[in-house]
Amino acid sequence: xxxxxxxxxxxTGLVRTFxxxxxSRLAIIAALGAAWFVAxxxxxxxxxxxxxxxxxxxxxxxxxxxxGQTSLGHAAFVGLGAYTIGTTANELDLAPWWAALLAMAxxxxxxxxxxxxxxxxxxxxxxxxxxxIAEVLRLVAINERSLTGGAVGLFIFDLAEPxxxxxxxxxxxxxxxxxxxxxxMSVTILVTRGRLGxxxxxxxxxxxSAQAGGINPEVVKLRAFVLSGALTAxxxxxxxxFLSALQPQPMFELHLSVRIALVAIIGGxxxxxxPLVGATLLTLAAELFRNVFAEANLLIYGLLIVIVVLFVxxxxxxxxxxxxxxxxxxxxxxx
Amino acid sequence: MPRALEADGIxxxxxxxxxxxxxxxxxxxxxxxxxIGPNGAGKSTLFNALTGYAKAKKGxxxxxxxxxxxxxxxxxxxxxxxxxxxxxxxxxxxTVLENVMIPAFLTTSRRVEAxxxxxxxxxxxxxxxxxxxxxxxxxxxxxxRLELAKALALEPKVLFLDELMAGLNxxxxxxxxxxxxxxxxxxxxxxxxxxxxxxxxxxCDEVIVLAFGEKIAHxxxxxxxxxxxxxxxxxxxxxxx
Numbered sequence: 001x002x003x004x005x006x007x008x009x010x011x012t013g014l015v016r017t018f019x020x021x022x023x024s025r026l027a028i029i030a031a032l033g034a035a036w037f038v039a040x041x042x043x044x045x046x047x048x049x050x051x052x053x054x055x056x057x058x059x060x061x062x063x064x065x066x067x068g069q070t071s072l073g074h075a076a077f078v079g080l081g082a083y084t085i086g087t088t089a090n091e092l093d094l095a096p097w098w099a100a101l102l103a104m105a106x107x108x109x110x111x112x113x114x115x116x117x118x119x120x121x122x123x124x125x126x127x128x129x130x131x132x133i134a135e136v137l138r139l140v141a142i143n144e145r146s147l148t149g150g151a152v153g154l155f156i157f158d159l160a161e162p163x164x165x166x167x168x169x170x171x172x173x174x175x176x177x178x179x180x181x182x183x184x185m186s187v188t189i190l191v192t193r194g195r196l197g198x199x200x201x202x203x204x205x206x207x208x209s210a211q212a213g214g215i216n217p218e219v220v221k222l223r224a225f226v227l228s229g230a231l232t233a234x235x236x237x238x239x240x241x242f243l244s245a246l247q248p249q250p251m252f253e254l255h256l257s258v259r260i261a262l263v264a265i266i267g268g269x270x271x272x273x274x275p276l277v278g279a280t281l282l283t284l285a286a287e288l289f290r291n292v293f294a295e296a297n298l299l300i301y302g303l304l305i306v307i308v309v310l311f312v313x314x315x316x317x318x319x320x321x322x323x324x325x326x327x328x329x330x331x332x333x334x335x
Numbered sequence: 336m337p338r339a340l341e342a343d344g345i346x347x348x349x350x351x352x353x354x355x356x357x358x359x360x361x362x363x364x365x366x367x368x369x370x371i372g373p374n375g376a377g378k379s380t381l382f383n384a385l386t387g388y389a390k391a392k393k394g395x396x397x398x399x400x401x402x403x404x405x406x407x408x409x410x411x412x413x414x415x416x417x418x419x420x421x422x423x424x425x426x427x428x429x430t431v432l433e434n435v436m437i438p439a440f441l442t443t444s445r446r447v448e449a450x451x452x453x454x455x456x457x458x459x460x461x462x463x464x465x466x467x468x469x470x471x472x473x474x475x476x477x478x479x480r481l482e483l484a485k486a487l488a489l490e491p492k493v494l495f496l497d498e499l500m501a502g503l504n505x506x507x508x509x510x511x512x513x514x515x516x517x518x519x520x521x522x523x524x525x526x527x528x529x530x531x532x533x534x535x536x537x538x539c540d541e542v543i544v545l546a547f548g549e550k551i552a553h554x555x556x557x558x559x560x561x562x563x564x565x566x567x568x569x570x571x572x573x574x575x576x
Contacts, residue, residue, distance in 0.1 A: 195440045195449070202437045205426035208388065212420070213438035214412040214489060270428075322469070325430060329467040 022189045022272055026182055029276070033178040037171070044170040048242055050283040051177035052235050057263040057275035058184045059231035064261060065269030066192060067224040068204025069119075069126060073133035075256035077107045077229045079248070080137060081236020086154045086246050087147050095160040096167060100237045104230040111229030115222045131254060138252035153247035156240065167241050176238055181276070184231050188272055191227065200224050201270070232260075266308045268315030277317055338400070339364045339493050339524035340385070345394035347377070347384050347548075354380040356548040357394075360526075362493065367515070367525040369539035369556070371532075373568065377548040378528045379421060379497060385526070386418050386495055387411045398493065413441065417491025419482040421498045421528070425470040431457065431481060432466040438488040456488040460514070476507050487518075494518065496527040500534045512537055536560070544568070 018024050036047050060074050084103035088094035094102075110133070118129040141148045148154060159167045166172060191197050199220045202210040207217045240246060250256070259282075267278025282301065289300045312319050340362040347355040355377045362368050370378050383389035385396055387408035396404045403411050412418075417438075426434050435453035436446075443449050457463045460480040465473065473481060479499060486494060496515070500508055512534050519525050519538075529535050535542060536556040544552040544559050546568040552559045559565050 194446060195444045198433065198437050198440055198449075201429060201433075202426055205428055206424050208408075209420065209424040209426065209485075210437070211388075211408040212386075212412060212418050212424075213485065214409050214441040215437070216407075216409045325467070325469055326472075329430070329469070332467045333464070 022193075025273065026185055026189075029185070030178065030182060033174075033181075037174055041171075044174050045242075046283070046287060047174050048170070048177045048238075050279055051174070051181045052239055052242070053259065053263060053283060054276040054279035055177070055181040055184045055235045056232050056260045057267075057279055058181070058188055058272075059228050059235065060260050061228075061264045061269060061271075061275050062188060062191065062200075062231070063221075063224045063228040065264055065271070065274070066188075066197065066204065067200040067221055068270075069221055069224070070261065071130040071133075071225075071228075072127055072254065072257045072261055073130035073135075074228075074232050074260045075252050075254070076110070076134035076137045077232035078236035078239060078256060078260075079134070079141065079251040080107055080110065081233035081238075082240030082243065082246050082251060083141060083148055083154075084233075085237045085240040086156050089156050089159055090154060091147070095162075096237065096241065097162065100234055103233045103237050107229040107233030108226045111225040112222060115225040119218055119221050119225075131257070134252045134254065134257055138248050141248035141252060148248070149246075151248065153245060156244040156246075159241065168244065173238065173242050177242075180235055180238055184235070185272060185276075187227070187231065192272070196220070196223060204270070262305060264315075266305065266315055268317030268319070268321070271315070271317040271321050274315050274317040278315070281316075337364050338362075339398070340526070341397040342385055343395045343397075345381060345384050345396070346392045347380050347389055348392045349380075353548050355384060355391075355545075358543075358545070358548075358550050359394075360543055362524045362526055364492070364524050365519055365522045366540045367519050367527065367538050369535045369542040370526065370528045370545065371530070371535060371542060371559075372545035375547075376545040378545055380548075381545065382418075382495060382497055382526075382528055386416055412489060415492035416495065417486035417489045417493070418495035419479075419486050419497055419499055421501075423475075423478040423482050425473070425478060425481055425485075427469075427471040429470055430466065431462060431468050431470050431473065434470050434481060435484045435488045438485050441489055453484075453488055456484040459487060460484045461510075475502055476504070479503065479511075483514075491523065493524045493526070496525060496529075498528055498530060500529055500531040508534070532560075 040047065056074060056078060060071065064070050081103040084106060085096055085099045088099040088102065089096065114133055118126055121129055142151050161167065199215050202213060202215055203217045203220045210217055263278035263282055264275040266281065267276065268274030285300060285304065308315065314322060338361060343359050345355055345358045346353065358381055360368065370381065372378050380389055384391045387406060391404060395402060398411065398414050398416065401414065403414060426437065432450070432453055435456050436449045439449040439452040454463065454466065457466055460483050462477060462480050462484060465477065470481060483499065500511055503511060508531065515525065515538055539556050541554065542556050542559045543550055544565050551568055552562045552565045
């Protein structure tokens, strides 16, 4: 202790620099994930559910938070991913990694077409139109029996084993889900620090002013939507394998779309960590209160949302980030 | 001097109201054209028609000989038009530096380069020390300068200034006037809507006066302020200012 007190300032400086880099935050998340794997081997399914929700929500946030276009239809991409894995495995014997690529391509195409049709609509009209995406896909899933098994759904019996890894093993699925979350967060870091990220935020803040900066808002929104949809579908593929019994009813429902959006809103839209923080909070709260309050857990869920909307409208991480921006400016003004 | 901007017979109609009726104007490189007139004369609407924010029902707009009448605002920006908004529109959730980086990204895809250019623009308008401040925390005079920095980061050839001087105190006004003069000395063509007559008389080579959507006078600042029709429509009596 005494030897260290000589230069405490330099040490906190190093720690600060480390924590300030978004990549080291990813390293910490990876370490926490590994710790969960070791510490709670009997909570693998809960961990997978948490990681996937965080990943979807982070992908949602590229469109909903960074670009400011709230979607309540992202369950469509989750379902699209899951069904693509299931259908291609059963019908074509396609390996899951090819199926995942196909799912992402389909999701990208769907986002592009949907964006082209609905980005003319502003504000709440876009939100309403987005609800229809999932609804349309749900109807397709129910009615195209030959592909989807209709209302009964379909089962994934058998999957190729990449490098001898059993994809139905819960532990393996946990690692894949962790990798997925880290991938989505990495893409978010790369995108938001580059030109596209700045353009996305400009469109969110003020479209007229963005145009004065030479930005075509429609193109920026389309890019964000395509990226967001494709990444959500990738997570949907993992979800499909995790469930291995797919049904249109819970898969494409508004409830899932709302959860994906809410998690980001509570955690902080347009922040790297917000969706993960929100997903952790809500997943763990739901798990705890399910046992304590049984049926009342939805009430708790609702109360949390009201509290956040009233007292931290930017979301938890949004508020923290704002404070740190102010602090950084105060520091620069002093020196 | 080469022609930067030319507008011919612009008509803008809102429902039954002719907001701008058959107005033409021309602007050379390095010159400053003022647009004045009483409130509701159609100055801002004409401005918006030229920059693409309002639809011209008739007429054509040429930028360096290229027809831009049917192009959306962002496409005109890319061809060299920069503008400020009468009511400042900073990207509220972003810092001052990030605000200016967005237009700087128009000509570079590298973040470091965009940051460098944004800093240079902030330096010019005297906001460099505010770079890290959230833009929503700026006062009016600084928000104005931020608007200008955003337009300058585009490296525009034609600059549209919409009431840039309004609400500035005398020292800030003097600074802004001399700064705008240096911009035109650099060869930038400037079109300004302005109520502050001091700025108009000191800066503008020519002035166009609008009233009820129509051009009622066109000439040097001294000429138009002595024009009987202008005095009636705009200055509302014999007194000059």
